[in-house]
Amino acid sequence: MPxxxxxxxxxxxxxxxxxxxxxLDVNAGEMVCLIGASGAGKSTLLRCINLLEPVEDGEIFLxxxxxxxxxxxxxxxxxxxxxVFQSYNLFPHMTAVENVLLAPRRNHKKSRAELMPxxxxxxxxxxxxxxxxxxxxxxxxxxxxxxxxxxxxxxxPEVMLFDEITSALDxxxxxxxxxxxxxxxxxxxxxxxxxxxxxxxxxxxxxxCFLKDGRxxxxxxxxxxxxxAQNEDTQQFLARTLK
Amino acid sequence: MKxxxxxxxxxxxxxxxxxxxxxHCAAGKTLTDGKITFATGNPAYxxxxxDDAPESGKGFEAAVAYAVAEEMGFAADDVVWVRSSFDEAxxxxxxxxxxNMQQYSITPERDEVVDFSSPYYAAPMAVLAGPGAVETMxxxxxxxxxxxxxxxxxxxxxxxxxxxxxSSDLLLYGDNADxxxxxxxxQIDAALYDLxxxxxxxxxxxEGSKVIGQFDASASGDGDEFGMLMEDGNPLKTCVDxxxxxxxxxxxxxxxxxxxxxxxxxxxxVK
Amino acid sequence: xxxKETGGKTRRQIYEDLLRRRSxxxxxxxxxxxxxxxxxxxxxxxxxxxxxxxxxxxxxxLKTFPKLLDAFLLDVAxxxxxxxxIALLGLAVALMRDVRSPALFPLRIFGALxxxxxxxxxxxxxxxxxxxxxxxxxxxRPWNSPYIWGSLALILTYSAYVAEIFRSGITSVxxxxxxxxxxxxxxxxxxxxxxxxPQAIRRVVPAQMNILIALQKDVALLSFIGxxxxxxxxxxxxxxxxxxxxxxxxxxxxxxxxxxxxRYADYLMxxxxxxxx
Numbered sequence: 001m002p003x004x005x006x007x008x009x010x011x012x013x014x015x016x017x018x019x020x021x022x023x024l025d026v027n028a029g030e031m032v033c034l035i036g037a038s039g040a041g042k043s044t045l046l047r048c049i050n051l052l053e054p055v056e057d058g059e060i061f062l063x064x065x066x067x068x069x070x071x072x073x074x075x076x077x078x079x080x081x082x083x084v085f086q087s088y089n090l091f092p093h094m095t096a097v098e099n100v101l102l103a104p105r106r107n108h109k110k111s112r113a114e115l116m117p118x119x120x121x122x123x124x125x126x127x128x129x130x131x132x133x134x135x136x137x138x139x140x141x142x143x144x145x146x147x148x149x150x151x152x153x154x155x156x157p158e159v160m161l162f163d164e165i166t167s168a169l170d171x172x173x174x175x176x177x178x179x180x181x182x183x184x185x186x187x188x189x190x191x192x193x194x195x196x197x198x199x200x201x202x203x204x205x206x207x208x209c210f211l212k213d214g215r216x217x218x219x220x221x222x223x224x225x226x227x228x229a230q231n232e233d234t235q236q237f238l239a240r241t242l243k
Numbered sequence: 244m245k246x247x248x249x250x251x252x253x254x255x256x257x258x259x260x261x262x263x264x265x266x267h268c269a270a271g272k273t274l275t276d277g278k279i280t281f282a283t284g285n286p287a288y289x290x291x292x293x294d295d296a297p298e299s300g301k302g303f304e305a306a307v308a309y310a311v312a313e314e315m316g317f318a319a320d321d322v323v324w325v326r327s328s329f330d331e332a333x334x335x336x337x338x339x340x341x342x343n344m345q346q347y348s349i350t351p352e353r354d355e356v357v358d359f360s361s362p363y364y365a366a367p368m369a370v371l372a373g374p375g376a377v378e379t380m381x382x383x384x385x386x387x388x389x390x391x392x393x394x395x396x397x398x399x400x401x402x403x404x405x406x407x408x409x410s411s412d413l414l415l416y417g418d419n420a421d422x423x424x425x426x427x428x429x430q431i432d433a434a435l436y437d438l439x440x441x442x443x444x445x446x447x448x449x450e451g452s453k454v455i456g457q458f459d460a461s462a463s464g465d466g467d468e469f470g471m472l473m474e475d476g477n478p479l480k481t482c483v484d485x486x487x488x489x490x491x492x493x494x495x496x497x498x499x500x501x502x503x504x505x506x507x508x509x510x511x512x513v514k
Numbered sequence: 515x516x517x518k519e520t521g522g523k524t525r526r527q528i529y530e531d532l533l534r535r536r537s538x539x540x541x542x543x544x545x546x547x548x549x550x551x552x553x554x555x556x557x558x559x560x561x562x563x564x565x566x567x568x569x570x571x572x573x574x575x576l577k578t579f580p581k582l583l584d585a586f587l588l589d590v591a592x593x594x595x596x597x598x599x600i601a602l603l604g605l606a607v608a609l610m611r612d613v614r615s616p617a618l619f620p621l622r623i624f625g626a627l628x629x630x631x632x633x634x635x636x637x638x639x640x641x642x643x644x645x646x647x648x649x650x651x652x653x654x655r656p657w658n659s660p661y662i663w664g665s666l667a668l669i670l671t672y673s674a675y676v677a678e679i680f681r682s683g684i685t686s687v688x689x690x691x692x693x694x695x696x697x698x699x700x701x702x703x704x705x706x707x708x709x710x711x712p713q714a715i716r717r718v719v720p721a722q723m724n725i726l727i728a729l730q731k732d733v734a735l736l737s738f739i740g741x742x743x744x745x746x747x748x749x750x751x752x753x754x755x756x757x758x759x760x761x762x763x764x765x766x767x768x769x770x771x772x773x774x775x776x777r778y779a780d781y782l783m784x785x786x787x788x789x790x791x
Contacts, residue, residue: 047693050697052693052696052697074696075699075700075701076699077699078696078697078698078699079698079699080699081697082697082698083694083697085690085693085694087690089690089691089693089694090694091691091694091695091708091709091713092713093712093713093716102698102700102708102709103698103699103700106700106701106704106708107698107699107700107701148694151698152697152698155698155699329753330752330758333568333752333756333757333758334568334758335561335564335565335567335568335569336561336564336565350754352754352755352756353754353755353756355756356567356568356755356756356757357756392740395742395746395749395750395753396749396750396752396753397753398754400750400753400754401754412742413742414660414740414741414742415737415740415742415746415749415750416738416739416740417737417738417749421646421738421739421740424646424650425646425660425739425740427650428646428649428650428658429649429652429653429654429655429658430649430655430658430659430660430740431740
């Protein structure tokens with residue numbers, strides 16, 4: 001059974017249909033990369049998966065259970081699915097470590113002392129040990145993004161969603177963040193990434209999906225998509241992006 | 244020719260009489276020639292002015308105004324009324340009245356800035372007790388223990404601070420209506436008013452209240468005599484004082500007092 | 515000329531020094547002219563002597579100042595117990611207007627009505643209506659004290675303004691902060707308490723300072739319902755001495771408190787603008 005399963009997911013904003021019947025299966029431990037032009041529906045799809053947006057139609061299954069039932073309490077689901085955003089969205093009035101501690105303390109009712117060993121280890125793992133006490137505005141973009149990843153990981157999610165997390169970074173900082181993603185994959189995390197980093201997708205993804213106008217036009221293994229794309233739109237997109 | 248002489252002579256005599264009548268003393272000293280302008284409060288209270296209508300001549304101060312005007316040679320039609328606040332009376336600059344009558348107490352400090360006529364009434368201060376304090380004895384000791392209120396701009400404040408010296412803080416208000424509201428809300432036990440006003444309020448306005456005592460006119464020092472307020476150095480003062488003096492001598496002033504300010508026996512003196 | 519020759523200053527620095535000296539001279543001259551004109555021309559007005567005696571009388575000022583200062587302590591006290599309650603009630607009303615759950619919908623309506631009414635009625639009317647009206651219902655002493663109900667009138671009115679400012683602060687926190695907090699599985703209450711409110715409150719502090727300064731002056735309105743604070747005390751002096759100088763004295767005392775507060779509020783606002791840009 002796939003870890004995460006989407007069936008005919010439809011999302012509209014007013015008259016604008018952003019997701020037009022999306023089907024997707026993600027197996028446990030897989031990394032799925034969503035590629036496509038801006039406005040293709042990648043971000044919206046991710047926000048539907050962790051219930052930040054309610055879907056108009058269709059179903060979303062997590063471990064076989066329907067999490068898209070209207071009226072379902074989203075909080076337990078969100079605790080199992082972590083998300084990292086393009087603009088990091090760290091809480092500016094808290095230090096890095098406070099950012100990370102907030103959710104586990106409030107959600108799992110654990111004390112700071114109980115959580116510190118795990119949190120410290122996470123910070124060290126991603127090369128942020130000496131930045132724990134700093135405020136977000138004292139960190140570089142890449143450091144902030146990695147703190148955002150640690151923050152999501154502290155909740156011990158089963159699935160991680162990444163919404164173009166390197167798009168706002170300077171090129172020389174991107175590498176550290178991609179390393180972090182590689183480390184996560186090595187740990188066996190189930191990951192869905194919306195990304196423009198084609199090189200990374202090609203190297204690390206298990207599956208690549210090309211989205212256009214709210215639909216998955218083509219999906220398959222990286223080499224299938226990048227070298228042998230069947231669909232004309234996919235080819236055009238890749239030609240423009242990969243030159 | 245003789246008729247012409249006679250008519251001219253008569254005409255001259257008549258005009259001279261009317262010139263005489265239009266206040267030979269006050270001629271040229273009023274705001275508007277031939278008219279005398281009085282100011283009163285807004286609103287003007289009973290029993291000083293009835294129904295807030297001074298033009299009717301009803302009410303103690305309204306009656307005194309018309310009587311003084313007549314003494315000075317003005318006809319009733321020549322009396323003009325305007326309204327003013329206390330501040331307008333004492334602010335520097337041109338006034339819009341000749342004489343202001345609003346139960347102003349004559350004090351030396353005020354006299355430095357404005358002029359007062361000689362007194363037209365000596366008003367004792369009286370204690371108006373609210374329903375909760377009507378049993379209080381009219382002794383200074385008993386009065387000290389009450390919660391007091393008064394209108395902040397009156398000389399009642401000095402009497403309270405210097406003579407009664409209550410043990411709890413005073414509450415001061417902008418006008419009579421607010422003091423009355425405070426009595427009715429039981430925020431204060433008693434208020435200090437001049438005797439006629441206090442009697443009126445206890446009879447008509449504040450249910451269950453009673454005038455439980457009055458102060459001897461001399462006990463409270465200055466501030467018990469009402470004078471007409473006018474601009475500093477106003478030459479009209481001599482005319483007004485003259486008029487009041489003759490009204491006092493002829494008994495006219497006392498008669499007006501008897502008509503509008505009922506007999507005040509029965510209110511004990513505060514010991 | 516090289517920098518060494520001119521004693522270590524560049525051409526640009528010399529030029530700017532020259533400009534600065536010149537502008538200082540011109541500013542000094544024009545200020546002196548304006549002040550001089552005021553000092554010479556105003557006393558030449560025909561009514562000046564009377565106005566001076568009535569409004570700027572040194573003897574009266576000195577005589578009444580100590581008691582005015584004493585009465586001002588009451589204003590300070592009223593301010594001191596009203597301000598914290600206003601902050602709390604204002605925050606509560608702001609949160610009320612923000613509730614999402616349908617069961618609490620009446621709170622939303624109440625919050626909206628509350629801010630409409632209390633921002634719409636002049637404060638002095640509210641002081642009268644509540645300060646006299648409620649005790650008039652027959653409360654026993656000391657519960658009918660004008661201090662309690664007058665303060666309540668101030669608290670109710672100012673909370674409405676403070677609530678609106680808090681609301682604008684809350685909406686100014688970017689939606690992405692909420693999204694990030696929600697995606698961590700935080701409960702709605704925790705999102706507000708730990709993520710949105712701390713940022714919102716920090717943002718609106720300069721604006722709230724302005725409200726505080728207005729409150730410092732409006733405490734004088736309690737004088738209408740009895741308490742002898744500085745405005746009423748000045749009025750008593752005015753009546754006793756037939757002179758307006760006590761009001762000038764009261765104004766001076768107020769300025770001693772409000773000017774530093776205004777400067778501080780400006781400082782906070784400038785600091786915030788610099789941080790934003």
